[in-house]
Amino acid sequence: MTLYEKIKQLYPSLTDKDFMTVITLQNDSDGKGDYIKSWEHPTLPRPTDEELA
Amino acid sequence: MASIITATTTSGLTQSADNSGVLQLASGTGNLVTVPSVTGTAMVSGNMPAFSAYMSASQSISSATWTKAQLNTEVFDTNSNFDPTTNYRFTPTVEGYYQINAGIYCSNLTDYDAQGSVAIYKNGSIYHRATLNFGGEGSKFNDFLTAVSGVIYLNGSSDYIELYGRITAVGTPQIVGGTTSDSFMNGCLIRRA
Numbered sequence: 001m002t003l004y005e006k007i008k009q010l011y012p013s014l015t016d017k018d019f020m021t022v023i024t025l026q027n028d029s030d031g032k033g034d035y036i037k038s039w040e041h042p043t044l045p046r047p048t049d050e051e052l053a
Numbered sequence: 054m055a056s057i058i059t060a061t062t063t064s065g066l067t068q069s070a071d072n073s074g075v076l077q078l079a080s081g082t083g084n085l086v087t088v089p090s091v092t093g094t095a096m097v098s099g100n101m102p103a104f105s106a107y108m109s110a111s112q113s114i115s116s117a118t119w120t121k122a123q124l125n126t127e128v129f130d131t132n133s134n135f136d137p138t139t140n141y142r143f144t145p146t147v148e149g150y151y152q153i154n155a156g157i158y159c160s161n162l163t164d165y166d167a168q169g170s171v172a173i174y175k176n177g178s179i180y181h182r183a184t185l186n187f188g189g190e191g192s193k194f195n196d197f198l199t200a201v202s203g204v205i206y207l208n209g210s211s212d213y214i215e216l217y218g219r220i221t222a223v224g225t226p227q228i229v230g231g232t233t234s235d236s237f238m239n240g241c242l243i244r245r246a
Contacts, residue, residue: 002115016117016168016221020184025118026217029141034118 003034006052011044055087091245102132102145103241108230111160114220119172119179122157122216122228122236141215143240148209153181153202153240157218158229160196167226170219171199173238176212180205196229204243214240 001009003025008014018041019025026037039046055075059067062081076088105128114120124141134145145151159169172182183201205214216238220226229235 002118004115004117016166019117019221020168020170025115027115027118027120029112029121029123034115037119 105239144213155238156200168221
């Protein structure tokens, strides 16, 4: 399951627009995988590492 | 004031000199070119950095995730400023304003709703981007290319640019590579700072 899918599962109310505007996921093609570059959602808290494990 | 070399219509080349340290070239009609006073070599066509790179193979990415395109194949790199092996980035060693063009070929889209974006990153952050959205019955596309361009100032030492793509779609979308007509980035110096 990708990081995007884990976050969507955790917060089903998130929309694709949210991921374009207030949440930025990134992968620098350096072998370290996907990560949350920025989380600026006005109401939902940034998921913890435990929640995304 | 300036020292001026003029190509006349009656006497061939003439020259006038002073101690200003400024050199100008002129034609018989009075057009002037002032040779700039710079540290190092004044830029002329031939030593202005230019590069073009693309991906040799397609790259699977996670949906809705900005992913750096692995531009591992150079078409040309006149000043050896592009890194096609580790960071896939252009770090010019000449300061100035660069025309940059980039495209992300989005593919393997399996749903009616899909979004594809391309971004030129400067120093790790989005600088220019473009997005195409497709949604609803009858709008299904298996692939499309989204492109962006811009003029970007780069300081000639630490500034760098990279190409990122982002696709939101069901399944495992791909950034297509293989030829220069797939995902690419190119650019050149258009003006010294």
